[in-house]
Amino acid sequence: MAVNYKKCPKCGSKNSVKIVYGMPSFKLFQEAEAGKVKLGGCCIIEGGPEYHCKDCNNEWNREQVLDIAYGQIRGLKASVGGYFGGYYHVTNY
Ligand SMILES: [Zn+2]
Structure with a gap:
């Protein structure tokens, strides 16, 4: 899955720059x-x-971006599971 690390997790802006550490050339x-930069x-x-x-x-x-991205996937799977759970519940009747 493609994760855009440069997209701001707070405001969604792509107007971001990479922070470079170390002695700059x-x-x-x-x-x-x-x-x-x-x-x-x-x-x-x-x-x-x-x-x-x-x-x-x-x-x-990047760790924070992944945390947010995987959090969104978990939310998606939970809603899909809930849907199928409801489906089986109905057919059992
Ligand atoms: Zn921002």
Whole structure:
């Protein structure tokens, strides 16, 4: 399944940039100046945000996107199961 990591989980905007950690190269610095990436600083934070939303300033990482995506799948399966459960209930009568 395709997960769009760059889509903001808060406002749904795709106007987001990747947060790059570590010492930026000159090229990376120029990209940051142009608003293509966001510099996260020289220290890599475990479980820290990987994307920054330019619309609502929300920051998130891929793990959070997957959590939300799998949560939606679980919700879908529950409603399908409920439908079939109701179906069998009716045929038993
Ligand atoms: Zn956003």
